Amino acid sequence: MTASMPDYPSALPASGRSADELLNDIEAGRTGDLDWQSGRAFSLVYNAADPDLEHLQHGVADLFLHDNALNPMAYPSLRAMETSIIAMAADLFGTDARAGALTSGGTESIFCAVQVAREHARKVMAIPEPTIVVPHTAHPAFDKAAKYLDIEIIRVAVDPDGRADADTLADAMDERTAMVVGSAPCYPYGVMDPITDIAALAADAGILCHVDACLGGWLLPFWEANGETVTPWTFAVDGVTSMSADIHKYGYGYKGASVVLYRDRSLLKNQFFSFDDWPGGFYGSATPAGTRPAPPIAGAWATLVHLGSEGLVAKAADVLAATRRFVSFVDKTDGLGLVRRPDMSVVLFSATDPSTNPALAAELHAGGWKVDVQQEGLHLMMSPGHLAVLPDFEGAIVLALAAVSASPAAPQDGANEPARYADRAI
Numbered sequence: 001m002t003a004s005m006p007d008y009p010s011a012l013p014a015s016g017r018s019a020d021e022l023l024n025d026i027e028a029g030r031t032g033d034l035d036w037q038s039g040r041a042f043s044l045v046y047n048a049a050d051p052d053l054e055h056l057q058h059g060v061a062d063l064f065l066h067d068n069a070l071n072p073m074a075y076p077s078l079r080a081m082e083t084s085i086i087a088m089a090a091d092l093f094g095t096d097a098r099a100g101a102l103t104s105g106g107t108e109s110i111f112c113a114v115q116v117a118r119e120h121a122r123k124v125m126a127i128p129e130p131t132i133v134v135p136h137t138a139h140p141a142f143d144k145a146a147k148y149l150d151i152e153i154i155r156v157a158v159d160p161d162g163r164a165d166a167d168t169l170a171d172a173m174d175e176r177t178a179m180v181v182g183s184a185p186c187y188p189y190g191v192m193d194p195i196t197d198i199a200a201l202a203a204d205a206g207i208l209c210h211v212d213a214c215l216g217g218w219l220l221p222f223w224e225a226n227g228e229t230v231t232p233w234t235f236a237v238d239g240v241t242s243m244s245a246d247i248h249k250y251g252y253g254y255k256g257a258s259v260v261l262y263r264d265r266s267l268l269k270n271q272f273f274s275f276d277d278w279p280g281g282f283y284g285s286a287t288p289a290g291t292r293p294a295p296p297i298a299g300a301w302a303t304l305v306h307l308g309s310e311g312l313v314a315k316a317a318d319v320l321a322a323t324r325r326f327v328s329f330v331d332k333t334d335g336l337g338l339v340r341r342p343d344m345s346v347v348l349f350s351a352t353d354p355s356t357n358p359a360l361a362a363e364l365h366a367g368g369w370k371v372d373v374q375q376e377g378l379h380l381m382m383s384p385g386h387l388a389v390l391p392d393f394e395g396a397i398v399l400a401l402a403a404v405s406a407s408p409a410a411p412q413d414g415a416n417e418p419a420r421y422a423d424r425a426i
């Protein structure tokens with residue numbers, strides 16, 4: 001059967017199409033989509049490069065395709081997996097096995113933590129209009145949560161190395177502050193905020209402290225097991241009261257799985273919702289979602305149990321090797337520099353003339369390499385699947401640099417800021 005691009009109707013077609021034919025066309029329609037399996041993509045998908053895991057994930061997704069985790073009582077197996085995921089996370093990050101919830105992703109985990117902070121501020125701290133204070137590098141999910149929850153968010157500048165500064169955060173705090181945030185690490189630069197200092201600040205002020213470990217939560221423990229020094233960031237740090245950690249990033253689950261954890265279950269309970277004043281019976285939930293897809297729960301559980309800590313240590317070894325290799329490539333290549341020196345697997349690098357970054361990215365994109373263009377440089381996140389392609393990628397960058405310097409592009413809108421870049425230690 002020859003596949004063609006599907007027609008995407010704007011109204012429901014009168015007669016349906018055959019499943020096989022449609023599948024073929026849908027596949028043909030994906031030609032422009034991000035091809036993560038090639039290893040040429042550096043964001044959105046965390047490529048475990050693991051055929052066994054892939055097989056398991058397809059199997060488990062298929063098994064649970066139609067199930068609904070809205071009512072865990074109807075699915076003892078899903079409930080057991082969910083409880084087990086939270087317990088495994090709590091064990092890894094050092095909190096009570098019952099003080100967490102599984103969510104659909106980092107944004108939802110952060111939403112929950114901000115909602116808990118608002119509730120806690122109003123109920124326990126007598127702050128009717130709470131605010132949260134976050135570093136400039138904190139993920140936009142905090143602003144999104146603040147918008148939906150109608151609370152004020154204050155963003156403060158970070159240090160030249162890209163890390164939050166506890167004193168700067170302290171200066172922005174006042175009697176309305178309900179929570180302060182640090183990232184482990186932040187997405188833009190991959191640097192660790194000084195969680196010990198930030199959490200101490202929160203403890204002194206009697207407020208909450210959230211650690212956004214969406215990116216690092218399922219990698220940092222194994223990074224450390226590979227001999228890297230990791231500054232403290234878990235519940236072992238006094239004053240940390242909540243944490244978000246995405247299984248669908250470096251936990252290698254497929255999309256739709258993250259955990260939000262608290263220092264104790266009483267904080268978590270602020271998330272719980274129950275209602276019975278309608279004719280539909282008792283309704284309760286632990287997170288914002290109602291009907292919940294079962295495949296991400298089963299997939300996350302199966303992935304973590306399949307890999308185990310030894311598997312995650314081995315994956316982290318590949319991520320570490322890829323990161324080291326690429327960082328040293330950037331360091332030794334004329335015309336390139338690191339924008340910040342990362343603590344984990346994120347590399348933000350720039351052409352020495354940052355105004356050429358968009359042209360450099362365009363050259364790479366033309367060769368099928370997908371890197372994100374940010375304000376200050378080109379952004380990559382390393383996965384186990386990248387180790388094998390880095391020699392090709394580095395070759396492509398050298399060629400792209402040559403092509404760009406041979407035909408300098410006109411400065412583009414939103415181009416980088418050479419003066420600021422020049423100030424930076426790289």
Ligand SMILES: *Cc1c(COP(=O)(O)O)cnc(C)c1O
Nearest residue numbers: 105106107139186187212214215
């Ligand atoms: C990815 C990420 C988030 C948001 O998670 P989603 O799963 O995309 O909703 C939040 N914080 C950090 C540091 C992240 O890397």
